Amino acid sequence: EIVLTQSPGTLSLSPGERATLSCRASQSVSSSYLVWYRQKPGQAPRLLIYGASNRAPGIPDRFSGSGSGTDFSLTISGLEPEDFAVYYCQQFVSSPPGYTFGQGTKLEIK
Amino acid sequence: QVQLQQSGPGLVKPSQTLSLTCAISGDSVSSNSAAWNWIRQSPSRGLEWLGRTYHRSKWYYDYAVSVKSRITIKPDTAKNQFSLQLNSVTPEDTAVYYCARDLYSSNDVWGQGTTVTVSS
Numbered sequence: 728e729i730v731l732t733q734s735p736g737t738l739s740l741s742p743g744e745r746a747t748l749s750c751r752a753s754q755s756v757s758s759s760y761l762v763w764y765r766q767k768p769g770q771a772p773r774l775l776i777y778g779a780s781n782r783a784p785g786i787p788d789r790f791s792g793s794g795s796g797t798d799f800s801l802t803i804s805g806l807e808p809e810d811f812a813v814y815y816c817q818q819f820v821s822s823p824p825g826y827t828f829g830q831g832t833k834l835e836i837k
Numbered sequence: 838q839v840q841l842q843q844s845g846p847g848l849v850k851p852s853q854t855l856s857l858t859c860a861i862s863g864d865s866v867s868s869n870s871a872a873w874n875w876i877r878q879s880p881s882r883g884l885e886w887l888g889r890t891y892h893r894s895k896w897y898y899d900y901a902v903s904v905k906s907r908i909t910i911k912p913d914t915a916k917n918q919f920s921l922q923l924n925s926v927t928p929e930d931t932a933v934y935y936c937a938r939d940l941y942s943s944n945d946v947w948g949q950g951t952t953v954t955v956s957s
Contacts, residue, residue, distance in 0.1 A: 759941075759942065760942045762942070762943040762944075764944075770950075771935055771937075771947035771948065771949065771950050772884070772935075772944070772947060773947075774943055774945045777941060777942070777943035777945075778941070783943070783945060815884060817884075817944075819942035819943075823899070823902075824889075824899040825886055825899065825901055826874070826876075826886040826942075826944075827886070828883060828884035828885070828886075830883050831883065831884075
């Protein structure tokens with residue numbers, strides 16, 4: 728089973744700053760299947776990035792994803808108040824079929 | 838605009854069956870490009886995928902190993918919805934349960950979530 732480890736656990740930044748979140752896989756994963764979500768309190772996760780680097784419809788261009796193999800990252804340029812939330816990475820494997828999630832990174836206001 | 842509306846009880850007794858339904862609007866449970874997932878979230882286990890169903894000329898079902906012996910996901914084409922049944926629940930099954938649509942291995946639409954507590 729592939730394990731996704733996100734770091735840091737908590738990131739404290741100020742509005743307007745740049746955030747870089749990491750997602751490391753225990754073995755190589757396909758970039759096509761690496762996804763990022765943002766979850767605000769009391770809400771379902773929202774898709775931000777799919778295929779490691781593609782923004783989902785309606786997601787502003789301050790969000791960008793990159794990486795390959797075992798190391799992936801999500802960058803948020805110019806933090807807005809609504810960006811302070813928890814971020815999860817997720818990967819899909821086809822054999823046996825299933826999805827796994829990272830444990831999350833909490834982005835908090837400094 | 839695709840929307841998923843969840844329904845079902847928020848309290849289930851230990852050893853009983855947890856049953857939830859996810860009604861789909863703006864898409865079809867029989868879509869040949871989507872899959873329909875159940876995912877839960879708890880403080881102890883984080884986000885955990887439970888299983889999915891999808892249609893590609895016939896119906897397919899995939900379940901997480903952790904719940905495989907207890908779970909059933911069923912599509913209902915007449916009502917355009919899909920359901921989750923989880924048998925023999927314990928307090929460890931207490932969580933927020935979500936349904937979600939998967940397009941190209943990313944869950945792009947989510948239900949509102951149902952908090953399910955397993956307690957006598």
